[in-house]
Amino acid sequence: MADHILVLEDIVKAYDRHLAVDRVSFAVPRGSIFGLLGPNGAGKTSLIRIITTITQADEGQVWLDGQRLHSRHPEQIGYMPEERGLYKKMKVGDHLLYLARLKGLSKTEAKARLTSWMEKFGIVDWWGKKVEELSKGMQQKIQFIATVVHEPKLLILDEPFSGLDPVNANLIKDEIYQLREQGMSIIFSTHRMEQVEEVCERIVLINKGRNILEGKVSEVKDRFKENRFRIDYKGELPEGLLSQVKVVGQSAGQITVEVSEDAQANALLRELLDKGVYVQAFNEILPTLNQIFIQQVNPAETYG
Amino acid sequence: MDKLWLIIKREYLTRVTRRSFILATLLTPLAFALFFVVVGLIFQYESDDSKRIAVIDESGMLGGVLKDEENLFFKFTTQPLAELRAGFEESDFDGILLVPPLDDILSRRHTVFYYAPKQPTLDIESLIRARLSERLRDYKIEALALDPAQLEALDTRIELEPEPIDENSQDASKLTGAIAAAIGGIMGIVMYLVVFIYGMMVMRSVMEEKTSRIVEVMISSVRPFQLMLGKIVGVGAVGLTQVAIWVVLIPVLILIASLVFGIDSSAQLEMAQQQPGAAAFDPNDAEAMAALALQEFQSLNWWAILPLFIFFFLGGYFLYSSLFAAVGSAMGDDLGEGQSLTIPITIPVIIAFYIMIVAVQAPNSSLAVWASIFPLFAPIVMPARLAFSPPVWEIALSIGLLAATSIFFVWLSGRIYRVGILMYGKKITLRELGKWMFYKD
DSSP: OTTEEEEEEEEEEEETTEEEEEEEEEEEETTOEEEEEOOTTSSHHHHHHHHTTSSOOSEEEEEETTEEOOTTGGGGEEEEOSSOOOOTTSBHHHHHHHHHHHTTOOHHHHHHHHHHHHHHTTOGGGTTSBGGGSOHHHHHHHHHHHHHTTOOSEEEEESTTTTOOHHHHHHHHHHHHHHHHTTOEEEEEOSOHHHHHHHOSEEEEEETTEEEEEEEHHHHHHHTOOOEEEEEEESOOOTTGGGGSEEEEEETTEEEEEOSSHHHHHHHHHHHHHTTOEEEEEEEEOOOHHHHHHHHHSTTSOOO | OHHHHHHHHHHHHHHHTSHHHHHHHHHHHHHHHHHHHHHHHHHHOOOOSOEEEEEEESSOOSTTOOOOBTTEEEEEOOSOHHHHHHTTTTSSOSEEEEEOOOSOTTOSOOOOEEEOSSOOOHHHHHHHHHHHHHHHHHHHHHHTTOOHHHHHHHOOOOOOOOOOSSTTSOOOOTTHHHHHHHHHHHHHHHHHHHHHHHHHHHHHHHHHHHHTTHHHHHTTTSOHHHHHHHHHHHHHHHHHHHHHHHHHHHHHHHHHHHHHTTOOHHHHHHHHHOOTTSOOOOHHHHHHHHHHHHHHHHHSOHHHHHHHHHHHHHHHHHHHHHHHHHHHHHOOSOHHHHHHHHHHHHHHHHHHHHHHHHHHHSTTSHHHHHHTTSTTTHHHHHHHHHTTOOOHHHHHHHHHHHHHHHHHHHHHHHHHHHHHTTOOSOOOOHHHHHHHTTOOO
16 A cells, blocks of 8 residues: 555445446556546546545545545645636636645745746746636646646646647646656546557556456556567568468558467567568557557457 | 635635726716716706796786796786787787686685696696685685684694603604614615625626536635635625625715705705695705704614624525525526526515515514514515614524524535536436435535
8 A cells, every 4th residue: 555645445436326436446556647547427537526535435445645535635636627617807826826725835835836837837927817818728737737736646637638739738748747757646537548558657447437447558458469460571471381370461561460379479480580581570469548448448349 | 714715815806806896886876876966956957938927817816916936927917818818929928817706705616717828837737726726715814804823723733753651761753663664675675685686696606617617626625615605705795895885985975966966955855745736845844854864863773783784684695695506506507597496596585575665664563573583584674674673582583593594504505516516417406406405425
């Protein structure tokens, strides 16, 4: 438990006869970026609301930093919801100060930290502007600052990049990495699987209120691999070479095979080289998280 | 508590610094003063076209005397009617009044004739009638050899002077009832407006926070109840500020306006009472009445009434605005759809308003007494009764019940609010609101 910032044990939450969360357990390692994934309505928001003490679980335990979750904990959590708004008529500086002080910072402390964040993002001159004068992407930066200004131990970001252009998305992403370097643990919730693959170390996949998959990203991908390899080559393939493997796809200069065990792949490569085939590339095909996600959420469909 | 204070401060400051608030707070008293000036000027306006009327007194009853008015001049003439009518175009008369002789001195009716190109206007007609009636009365007194002093003595004006049973209690004057009714009515109307204006303000603000998804951000730092209570207290403080400014500014501006435009408020009183056929109004009487009214006004126990009024202001405001907050939290993006949810709140307010109107006329009727104790009506009905010094036990009971009910409703609304603000895309019924109260956290 000591190396985990957050531990959920058998969480159950029901709303009016509808079971939103059904015995979900997972643990977020300290100082990691953790992906909380699931289709719409899977129960992600319900889980996040339990972690942020907005609601309470009907059953199960939540531990934050080794302590049972209690009412002072929200000050150690920074939560940026997917649906987020700001008071449009307020000035940016006043708004940030308000949110920071609600997180328990003193006025001077909040002002100093906010100023340094705004300097970092190069937006110091926004202080006196009204929120409604900012674009959606600009407001998102403000929200990000408001989420992290009190230096929470745990950061929960729900679709943090939605509505951001690539430049600003990278800016935020770099900040997320930096915060992790400083020891912050981050839960990252999104539908964008390529972002998850890029950013997260571990994931948990929730569907219909249940935890259906958990682990390191590399392990998860490994678990769902089909032992397929793609070979790019030049010239002709000798006859009878592929008799011991199953060919699943073939085109000019490229062939995809499926092997029954890893050793077979080595043997195949060795044989190719021995037979004098010029091999340009030899790759194991790993499923993308997107494929795993779709397959797990809709078991009827398969990925190819 | 720190967070609650921060929320209250934000809710208060963002509102009172808004330009629309400042404008409304300052313009409303100005509008009142303007209204007062306009009404005053209208009442002071008198017909500016003076009329000259030729009077042919065939009866001789008038004795050549008929008092002129500011814009109405009577000119006795001996010319025959036919001649006057023929030369009417060239003459500078606007009308000819023919007074035939009285057949019977005891007759209570007498017909006179008015010849003019146009129908006499209402003010001229009533003036002529009043003047002639006066003169005929004098004529009859003389003709019948009556004693004018004895005649005067026939009319006896009764003044009812209320006296307390208990010798030690304060003596009331004949105006006490009227003054108390006026003050009670004003207080009741103010309370009615307060509940609606500021209750609706709370509701709209809750709705905005929900639909713009601000709550999603806020509730990760504060409890929904804190957010709701902070808003209610903040808006309540805004309301108190605004009402306090109005209470000071409206009388001051009206006073200034009446000084600048030279409007005499007793003139309005006079005009209001001067109806055709009514006895002439004695200006000395009006002054005495005004002085008495002022004295009555001052003799009221303001040290008790004002704090009580503020208490009922707060109690009523908390009670209703918390309900409005609960309804606001349940509303979606569509304002019209949620409007039906406000009906159960507005009905008791409106009923209370009508009871209040009755209560100022009969402040000790059992309807008034019980309505001023029933917590949903008390905030509007009790302030209306305060000026009539109701029994202490009634006030105490009313206060106690109102305080308890307000606290209970704030708590209850908090239960609904915490579920409502996070509920989207569902058409909410009252039944559903009821269910939310029993949700676990």
